[in-house]
Amino acid sequence: MSELRISSIETRGVPGKKRYAMVIDLRRCIGCMACQVACKAEFDVPLGVFRTWVPYKVVGKYPTVRKMFMPRLCNHCDDPPCVRSCPVEATYKVEDGGFVLQRYERCIGCKACMASCPYNARFMLPRHRSYTNITSVVDKCTFCHHRVSQGMVPACVQTCVGRSRIFGDLNDPGSEVSYLVNTLPTQVLRPEEGTKPHVFYIGADRNHTEIGRTIYDPSDVMNAERVMFEKNQRS
Amino acid sequence: MGDYTVFHLMPWSGAYAIYFFTIGISAALFFFSTRSWFPTGQALVPIRTSAAYVSFALLAISGLLLIGDLSQPMRFLNIMNPAYLNFASPLAWGGLNLISFGIASVLYIKALKQNDEKNAKFFGVIGSLLALGLPVYTGFDLTVHQNRPVWNTPLMPVLFVAMSLVSGSAVAAMLAKGKEAALAKLRWHMLWEGGAVGVMLIALLGTTAYGGSGSELTFILMTSGSLGLIFVGLGILLGTAAPIAVLLTSFGRQHAGILAAAGLLLVGGMALRYSILIGGQIVQTYF
Numbered sequence: 001m002s003e004l005r006i007s008s009i010e011t012r013g014v015p016g017k018k019r020y021a022m023v024i025d026l027r028r029c030i031g032c033m034a035c036q037v038a039c040k041a042e043f044d045v046p047l048g049v050f051r052t053w054v055p056y057k058v059v060g061k062y063p064t065v066r067k068m069f070m071p072r073l074c075n076h077c078d079d080p081p082c083v084r085s086c087p088v089e090a091t092y093k094v095e096d097g098g099f100v101l102q103r104y105e106r107c108i109g110c111k112a113c114m115a116s117c118p119y120n121a122r123f124m125l126p127r128h129r130s131y132t133n134i135t136s137v138v139d140k141c142t143f144c145h146h147r148v149s150q151g152m153v154p155a156c157v158q159t160c161v162g163r164s165r166i167f168g169d170l171n172d173p174g175s176e177v178s179y180l181v182n183t184l185p186t187q188v189l190r191p192e193e194g195t196k197p198h199v200f201y202i203g204a205d206r207n208h209t210e211i212g213r214t215i216y217d218p219s220d221v222m223n224a225e226r227v228m229f230e231k232n233q234r235s
Numbered sequence: 236m237g238d239y240t241v242f243h244l245m246p247w248s249g250a251y252a253i254y255f256f257t258i259g260i261s262a263a264l265f266f267f268s269t270r271s272w273f274p275t276g277q278a279l280v281p282i283r284t285s286a287a288y289v290s291f292a293l294l295a296i297s298g299l300l301l302i303g304d305l306s307q308p309m310r311f312l313n314i315m316n317p318a319y320l321n322f323a324s325p326l327a328w329g330g331l332n333l334i335s336f337g338i339a340s341v342l343y344i345k346a347l348k349q350n351d352e353k354n355a356k357f358f359g360v361i362g363s364l365l366a367l368g369l370p371v372y373t374g375f376d377l378t379v380h381q382n383r384p385v386w387n388t389p390l391m392p393v394l395f396v397a398m399s400l401v402s403g404s405a406v407a408a409m410l411a412k413g414k415e416a417a418l419a420k421l422r423w424h425m426l427w428e429g430g431a432v433g434v435m436l437i438a439l440l441g442t443t444a445y446g447g448s449g450s451e452l453t454f455i456l457m458t459s460g461s462l463g464l465i466f467v468g469l470g471i472l473l474g475t476a477a478p479i480a481v482l483l484t485s486f487g488r489q490h491a492g493i494l495a496a497a498g499l500l501l502v503g504g505m506a507l508r509y510s511i512l513i514g515g516q517i518v519q520t521y522f
Contacts (some may be wrong), residue, residue, distance in 0.1 A: 055240040072241075085379060087326035088310075088319040108313050109306025112326050114246035118382035120522055123243075124306055136306040192447075193382050211449050211518050223239070229242045 008187050010078040011098045021170040023180045024071050026203035028164035031069040035156035042155040048232050051121040051141040052156050053194045057208055074121035074141035075197030076100050083114035099145045105135035118193045245516040252509035254300045255373050261293035262366035263403020266323040270357030278416035285410045287347055291340050303374055320506035336365040370395035384450035385443050386515040394435045401502035422493050426482045433475050449518050457514045466510035467501040475501010
């Protein structure tokens with residue numbers, strides 16, 4: 001892997017260091033959204049924002065048609081642009097493990113990290129929350145750092161009924177994620193951005209993971225949903 | 236049809252475009268005020284003081300706009316904490332640039348009030364270099380996001396410098412009132428810098444149209460889509476091409492013509508900044 005490493009922040013393939021990664025087998029995902037719910041419950045994620053979410057697209061043409069689910073989350077990039085762009089180092093990468101985390105007490109809310117993330121993995125927490133006093137700062141998936149550091153897997157992985165999400169140390173050649181990444185064809189989202197994402201997909205079709213032309217002429221349903229979403233976010 | 240996605244908000248709202256606009260004008264006005272101390276800028280002497288004051292007022296407004304746009308406004312102090320600063324971020328450099336430009340402006344205005352030519356020249360040159368840094372850093376703010384169509388081009392800092400000079404000369408022309416020599420000098424600035432913006436916009440449109448699926452969609456949205464009227468209508472046609480055409484006519488050499496062109500350039504400057512800022516974010520909200 002050394003030939004791929006261009007910056008000192010990258011930890012994949014570095015001896016003696018862990019580099020956690022997630023493999024999502026899209027063939028196994030049934031779109032039950034349990035991962036989304038588990039994540040919401042684990043972190044008290046407010047309404048309207050998500051650390052992980054599962055969009056879907058209907059692909060094919062009747063009768064050969066299916067729903068393609070695409071679980072999404074922070075890609076915990078090996079070369080994360082959000083870490084570079086934060087002016088006050090509120091976002092940082094844990095060297096041993098590769099987690100990209102957030103220092104809430106330091107975040108000024110300039111949203112530069114949100115602008116730099118190619119995966120829309122970051123969101124602004126609302127001003128008022130019922131049970132948590134972390135407000136008006138940027139938040140994101142942590143790969144459940146608090147659970148992983150205690151030997152558990154992330155909440156979304158734990159709850160996935162189809163075992164679609166697999167988590168582990170990519171630097172450990174004996175781990176399941178290493179086996180899957182090394183032996184099966186996997187895809188990452190937007191590899192052209194050079195971020196070296198560490199969420200790998202099995203069975204993703206780049207034609208459907210790219211930004212589509214429907215944006216230019218979105219259906220009325222999509223527009224109505226969008227208007228409602230933005231209204232809720234701003235209220 | 237039948238697709239479901241979670242929508243995302245644009246991180247940087249239109250308020251940032253106002254900041255880009257005011258900070259660009261502030262930087263250029265400071266430069267024109269300083270230029271008036273040197274032999275090649277003698278024509279600008281009548282606007283020396285007013286340009287310096289307006290520049291400082293706009294700097295203060297820009298600072299407040301920037302702080303007000305933070306979700307944690309009081310933590311703007313974090314950007315001055317050396318233990319926190321991340322020099323890989325253009326925002327960190329921008330924060331330092333703004334503060335140092337503010338200090339240089341105060342010292343320059345003090346020397347100006349005392350009619351201390353030596354110090355005014357000294358702080359003017361230092362301040363002008365820092366002023367140049369303001370549009371450069373705002374351009375870099377956008378450029379560094381490699382996933383953003385329109386923004387991610389080395390053209391952006393240069394375009395912002397040119398737009399800053401155009402908008403600044405337009406405001407300076409309004410400050411010059413009936414001073415013929417100053418107006419003639421500023422007309423020259425508006426014409427050439429407006430032309431430079433026009434050339435860069437053509438290059439920007441070209442690279443955006445041929446830049447991959449996200450860029451191509453952004454090009455469509457910016458030209459014939461939701462931003463078409465603002466970007467092409469107000470920004471390119473009414474705010475860049477029309478004032479250049481006016482300035483080239485005999486009417487454009489008269490006081491009224493120069494002021495009309497200045498007004499159009501200001502409309503164009505705001506429209507271009509807004510559409511470039513928003514244009515780079517639309518497509519991403521659907522990803």
